[in-house]
Amino acid sequence: MTSSDRPTRWGILATGGIAAAFTEDLLAVPGAEVAAVASRTESSAQAFADRFGIPRAYGSWAELAADPGIDVVYVATPHAAHLAATTLMLESGKAVLCEKPFTLNARQAEQLVATARAQRSFLMEAMWMYLNPAVRRIVELVRDGAIGEVRAVHADFGFPAVADPAHRLWDLAAGGGALLDLGVYPVSFAHLLLGEPEQVKAVATLTPEGVDEHTAIVLGHAGGALSLLSCSLVAGYGQRASVHGSTGRIELPADFFQANGFVLHRDGKPAEEYVLDRGPGHGLGLEAAEVVRCLRAGLTESPLVPLDGTLAVMRTLDAVRAQIGVRYPDE
Template sequence: MSKKYNWAILGCGKIARKFVADLSLLPNANLYAAASRSLENAKEFAQDLGFEKAYGSYQEMVEDPQVDVVYVATPHSKHLEHSMLCMDHKKAVLCEKAFAMNTKEVDQMIAASKSNNTFLMEAFWTIFSAKFIKVMELAKDKELGQLRFVKSDFMFKADFDPDKRLYNIDLGAGSLLDIGIYPIFRSLMLLGKPIEIKTMANIRPTGVEDSISMLFSYENGAMAVLTSSFESTCNNQTELCFENGFIKFIREPEFPIFIEKNGVQEEIHIEQPQGMGYELEAAHVMDCLDKELIESPVLPLSYSRDLMEIMDRVRKDAGIVFPKHD
């Protein structure tokens, strides 16, 4: 039986509330502390969700010796600063994606994990989901033949507001870092790192990209077409085209996986998780801590670095710049 770990939340926003709803499902996770720049916000978050303590500064929280592991849920632009703060105080870190603003920052985080001998992982819950694990298993079926083409989208409609996180360039705004990371993740897992990247992006006068299409090519001749957008909606489907069939899926667990192999179609239904899926990554973090690991064998830091390196290449091709970070 795993030991019980005291979890702290750094950044009390919407994603943190969703994460905590799932975290509370785990018997070995103790909802210990919530930290915000505002003590009032921290107290409200702690009271609403059942945390023992509330802190009005991140520094106070990391100085609490009872904190074991911290979920970093601040904007992308603060992930480096806040993850480093936690690791420098020997707190294990689960940091929301995008992991940082660029590869240089990811390298700093990885170095801090090693020098402090402290656990660090990107919060990419999808890799632990039963649906994605099944898709990866199906993709290895030799009867399907070689994977030749990946098409993956993630879109939703958001109102343009340069003061809000999605459109505030100082906070790492744009669809690429926020949701484009998901299609890129799928292509990386299925096809590896591309040899060539071409992009088309809609960039606002403020410098923020709100829609981007990406074309990746690979050494074996395979291709990927990936899109993210705050300007439109779709069913956010991923389609994998093989020599002898295809696989189609969307990430929501209630929808089946569609597979066609040699002309025969099948629907594969996956058992739904208890929560939204965030509990799977949290459970994995605690399993790693039980084993005294400082990185995940399922989602190693080298993977997170590869993912960020690809996004840096995308940004360079598209002309997307973050003035305070690039």
């Protein structure tokens, strides 16, 4: 069996909820094999391994990094640990799929990209929304002029979360807050359709600890288009998005980042409903399949989730934080 014939061997770094959801979907991805899991404690790793039938469980990151039977590692640690965990895996010769948000800030993101390029190792942010069939079709329609010149993008992501100071969502040191956990989706959606903005304006409500719980963002793009975005840990928005052009609009229903379809409204014509199934499970298998495809093609980054795009989003998130006054302890 040649290396191109055998399955792509995955290691899972961390054992939380998103790691479990990803692993469930990964098990159904053709050409993928879940070979190992690592956590900060061996008991946590073993429990996860038992749950998903994973052959090897490690109680440290270093053991996973040293495992010669791993091709790619999915990093699902809290945001603040992404830099250290991803750097370790890249420097150990592993390809990496790193959860979003990629890092706490653009400076850290630049470090990871530089390391990956120096190592000639594959690296991709787990921005699964970019791989969603409905979102990809919207990009095609916009580029083909289906709604004319894009004038505005609207996107909101919010839900009322229990204000638990012990939870990472409310912990500034862990990168908590609405912006990095939720706002990364609306900001990435705007970037996908209109590119990096020329202007960034934002306001937010902060907790006494300095965590943003409710943030509104306006991005000004080349040509005069605007992106009107919001994210919240105190208000339920329904996770809707829309794209408005000079001759029509596109509306995504609830949970736009994992939509199974959308409605295209062209001026003077009946509405057109598109149904594009994102596949089984949580939809996270799309990003795993893209990693497998890229590795088999010998690529060091995905053309669909490019690293320069990830860096641009991180710069915008930094600009938003500068406006609303959120600073992490190491900045």
